[in-house]
Amino acid sequence: MALFSKLLQKIRGGSTSAGDWQEFEEALIASDLGAKSAAEIIELAKRSKSDEIDTAITNALSAWLSNANRELPFNSDRPTTVLIVGVNGTGKTTSTAKLISFLKQNKHSVLVAAADTFRAAAVEQLATWGSRLEVDVVTGPANGDPASVAFEAATKAKAANIDYLIIDTAGRLHTKSGLMDELGKIRRVIEKVLPVDEVLLVVDATTGQNGIVQAKIFMESVAVTGLILTKMDGSAKGGIALAIERECGIPIKFIGTGESAADLEAFDPERYLNGLFS
Amino acid sequence: MFESLSAKFQGAFASLRSKGRLKPADIDEIASEIRSALLDSDVALSVVDFFIEQLKSRTDEVLTDLNKSTNPANAIFEIVNSLLIEILGGSARRIRLAKKPPTVILLTGLQGAGKTSLAGKLANYLKAQGNTPLLVASDLQRPNAVTQLQVVGESIRVPVFAPEPGNGVGDPVKVAKAGVKFAEDKLHNIVIVDTAGRLGVDAQLMEQAKQIRDAVSPDEVLYVVDAMVGQDAVRTAQAFFEGVGFDAIVLTKLDGDARGGAALSITQVTGKPIMFAATGENVTDFDLFHPDRMASRILGLGDIQTLAEQAKGAFDSDTASKLETKFVSGEDFTLDDFLAQLEAMKKMGSMTKLLGMIPGANSGAMKKQLEQFDEGELVKTQSIVQSMTPLERNDPKVLNGSRRMRIANGSGRQVSDVNSLVDRFTQAQKVMKQMRSGKGAMPPGMQIPPGMQMPQGMPQQGAAKVVNKKKSRSGNPAKRALEG
Ligand SMILES: Nc1nc2c(ncn2[C@@H]2O[C@H](COP(=O)(O)OP(=O)(O)OP(=O)(O)O)[C@@H](O)[C@H]2O)c(=O)[nH]1
Numbered sequence A: 001m002a003l004f005s006k007l008l009q010k011i012r013g014g015s016t017s018a019g020d021w022q023e024f025e026e027a028l029i030a031s032d033l034g035a036k037s038a039a040e041i042i043e044l045a046k047r048s049k050s051d052e053i054d055t056a057i058t059n060a061l062s063a064w065l066s067n068a069n070r071e072l073p074f075n076s077d078r079p080t081t082v083l084i085v086g087v088n089g090t091g092k093t094t095s096t097a098k099l100i101s102f103l104k105q106n107k108h109s110v111l112v113a114a115a116d117t118f119r120a121a122a123v124e125q126l127a128t129w130g131s132r133l134e135v136d137v138v139t140g141p142a143n144g145d146p147a148s149v150a151f152e153a154a155t156k157a158k159a160a161n162i163d164y165l166i167i168d169t170a171g172r173l174h175t176k177s178g179l180m181d182e183l184g185k186i187r188r189v190i191e192k193v194l195p196v197d198e199v200l201l202v203v204d205a206t207t208g209q210n211g212i213v214q215a216k217i218f219m220e221s222v223a224v225t226g227l228i229l230t231k232m233d234g235s236a237k238g239g240i241a242l243a244i245e246r247e248c249g250i251p252i253k254f255i256g257t258g259e260s261a262a263d264l265e266a267f268d269p270e271r272y273l274n275g276l277f278s
Numbered sequence B: 001m002f003e004s005l006s007a008k009f010q011g012a013f014a015s016l017r018s019k020g021r022l023k024p025a026d027i028d029e030i031a032s033e034i035r036s037a038l039l040d041s042d043v044a045l046s047v048v049d050f051f052i053e054q055l056k057s058r059t060d061e062v063l064t065d066l067n068k069s070t071n072p073a074n075a076i077f078e079i080v081n082s083l084l085i086e087i088l089g090g091s092a093r094r095i096r097l098a099k100k101p102p103t104v105i106l107l108t109g110l111q112g113a114g115k116t117s118l119a120g121k122l123a124n125y126l127k128a129q130g131n132t133p134l135l136v137a138s139d140l141q142r143p144n145a146v147t148q149l150q151v152v153g154e155s156i157r158v159p160v161f162a163p164e165p166g167n168g169v170g171d172p173v174k175v176a177k178a179g180v181k182f183a184e185d186k187l188h189n190i191v192i193v194d195t196a197g198r199l200g201v202d203a204q205l206m207e208q209a210k211q212i213r214d215a216v217s218p219d220e221v222l223y224v225v226d227a228m229v230g231q232d233a234v235r236t237a238q239a240f241f242e243g244v245g246f247d248a249i250v251l252t253k254l255d256g257d258a259r260g261g262a263a264l265s266i267t268q269v270t271g272k273p274i275m276f277a278a279t280g281e282n283v284t285d286f287d288l289f290h291p292d293r294m295a296s297r298i299l300g301l302g303d304i305q306t307l308a309e310q311a312k313g314a315f316d317s318d319t320a321s322k323l324e325t326k327f328v329s330g331e332d333f334t335l336d337d338f339l340a341q342l343e344a345m346k347k348m349g350s351m352t353k354l355l356g357m358i359p360g361a362n363s364g365a366m367k368k369q370l371e372q373f374d375e376g377e378l379v380k381t382q383s384i385v386q387s388m389t390p391l392e393r394n395d396p397k398v399l400n401g402s403r404r405m406r407i408a409n410g411s412g413r414q415v416s417d418v419n420s421l422v423d424r425f426t427q428a429q430k431v432m433k434q435m436r437s438g439k440g441a442m443p444p445g446m447q448i449p450p451g452m453q454m455p456q457g458m459p460q461q462g463a464a465k466v467v468n469k470k471k472s473r474s475g476n477p478a479k480r481a482l483e484g
């Protein structure tokens, strides 16, 4: 993996200047990995023998990734439930649509719950996706109780023995404890009917260092099991996802690369790491 | 959880203070702390380096003066702070109304930045100032963005021009143009055009944004950006700046705890001012931008002002006035008050975040308490107090064994939980009495958990005023509590 070919060439040629190291630091910082991690990598590069730098960095970065399974779970005897959570505007509803499309392509039956009863027209937004993708969407009244929508959907999914139930929730800042409690309640209510198998935290690739606190608090409230990193079709590198995975051990499971339902990819570590500093 | 930035600063400044005379090497040291603080706050590296250069040249200029000052560390801090405020707020200004109405405001930005919600907030704000805004639904891309704007418009009673259903149907350029025409005809003095989110790297959609701009000749193009963004802020802002251009910036989601260093990067790189800040999901969560608050937020020194406002908002004025009266008149602080405090704390957001907003909260003893504080405890206490009768809440001394047993059963807790709550409450009551006699600095309603110090006078501004008005209520605490 030739991450830093330019710098490496110079190091090998014995002609690195302060400017080269600065460029290297810039690339690391620009990825949103965080200043501390960036400094660690620079240290590592300075410490390593010139022909081993590449491998050393690659190994270090890979070691920050977790060994956890990156696939969606599947239960053959009951519906598998997937809860979608995250701060406002990260792409939860769109990611829900993408997951529907992905699962349907794999010949699974899907039911969706529109548990964002708060944001104006959020239910309509998901309903539009539902009709485009031909899946049923369970909805409730505007400003109603999101947990009861989730409960109703779980009951339906169980009765009809649907393969997957996906629950889209309202965006909420992790600092609002009332809203975080609400999320915990949604989870507990679903669990009265079906176990919650997967909780996906949707993180926007443009997110800066605040992403780490976000992940920690969401983890505390609803036991997040995976990340969806969205908007990777933009210019942001999405290094915050690696920082989250390193810090919290939550595996990145999917990458969002656009606004249509097909724009979802399974996480590919090598491609991701390569993209971080390009 | 808190990478104690402010602790780091305080450490660095403390060591400066102890040195008395400053040498350039000391300045280098503090500069490097500031550098890492800015990077942790997501300020772009190029902007950080520019900032540090400026800082060094300013401190060099005044080094002799600095050494004469009684507190050189503070003097340096002032330089840092004023430099930040200068960049953040140098050219702050209001919306420029067009000489010939309608004034056209065009919103642009990335997907999910918060444009549609902002359109509603801005319309509501302008309407309150006596304008007659019209909202134009030119986001025809994201499913039901048009519906969203319509719902928002209806809730604030601002008309929405939405001739196309959206969801991929309709031409945003035509809609925008027709919207302005409609406003002219119907004599709206302001038009706010909402557009679809787009990526800086999407040449095709950037071209479309340009076409919308040219079709409506906006008086103000506002670039809407999420306060949580990281290092990409500069690149994307530049892409929009070169692509469509903008006149001012709006920061959204400032009610979170992101330090918002992007604000500094974008203003520095584009030279455009930040005009407004969005601070919540309600239409009224919208304010003029305050460069000074942002400066201390970026430095990780806490945002006291915002905290005070949140505290004020969390307490309804009645609760606040009740507590205030009790405090002033020396009445007994009851379990009901205790519960009101808890509820207010819950509303105010997570305990840990709250403390993070207070300078110094990350250091020493405070930090320890912070780490030990258990939010689940709040819920537990709440359920216990709610199982008490009004009499018990007013006078916990009546709580004998059988009452405690009943409360434990009613709240699904153990008798030992009830006992420990009563003990803690008695503690708090003592603290309250001490404060009244002038020994503590904690304002009423803010002293949970007991022993934790809050900055003086914090949420009082609003509350204090109400006191006099309500003084005529019953002097008997029990009676008063029942008056509720
Ligand atoms: N370019 C790009 N845009 C995306 C991606 N995912 C989502 N979006 C866009 O981001 C915007 C917000 O997406 P939503 O799915 O509504 O986000 P959300 O998290 O559900 O938002 P709230 O429910 O309001 O918190 C929309 O304009 C989406 O089209 C992605 O991977 N790439």
Ligand SMILES: [Mg+2]
Binding pocket: A092, A093, A094, A116, A122, A169, A170, A171
């Ligand atoms: Mg949504």
